[in-house]
Amino acid sequence: MKARVTVTLKNGVLDPQGKAIEGSLGSLGFDGVEGVRQGKVFDIVLTDRDAEAAKAEIEAMCEKLLANTVIENYAIELL
């Protein structure tokens, strides 16, 4: 089974990379971009298991390694 974890910066955490991308989009002529926040995506392949157990396992992975919860939020999606 597959899962996707999306890690994003929490609100209020400065994202200089997002700002640089926003600036670059503007210079390419994309008008009306009000903000860009950069994040990370992890596609995880797990041995087959019950969906609840998979979610719990991935949540533990996020808490222990994939996200730094001081600055980042995470979202888990089973695919």
Next chain:
Amino acid sequence: MKSAVIIFPGSNRDRDMIKALEKISGQPVATVWHTETALPDVDLVVLPGGFSYGDYLRSGAIAARSPIMQAVKDAADKGRHVLGVCNGFQMLTEAGLLPGALMRNASLHFVCKEVMLKTENTNTAFTSKMEKGAVWRCPVAHHDGNYFADAETLAQIEGNGQVAFRYADGTNPNGSLNDIAGITNAKGNVLGMMPHPENLIEDLHGGLQGRAMFESVFANLAAA
């Protein structure tokens, strides 16, 4: 006074640190590979600078979860002294031994230059022989040194006097909140800092200002 430097794959300031510790303490320095699970009997454990695991995922993140780090946490809990410089500071925040996080420099540039540091708190084993409020020159070399903590944590750190060093004279190279360059934990036995005092300990370095920090910690731990 015994010290140990932990070496991770991608550490590159480990030898500078070992030399500095040896020269200033006059004692041999133990080295510990990251896969070990126990520390030798030392008073000071140092996490050196570098690019452990290529800075993959987040700087210091994977090193902070390597086998030796449980022993480092246990040592810190028992009141032993732990110093993390640069990548070592990033590991200490990732391991939860110090509050906050070190993010990409606000400029997005890797900075390798000298900054001015102000010694804020001389009431720790690491800084007691330093002059409070003194401003000194120190090299930095990092891409992810932008200190961040939420407002509540920041207020706590400031309130407890946990800021050991601040960038001074407008030389904040990375956008760190409150110009924070180095912090301790609440107990004061764990110090993390982005600048490299180990690279300012002999005349060929162009200055000796980094020595005072090592002399402080050695004098205090030898007396303990």
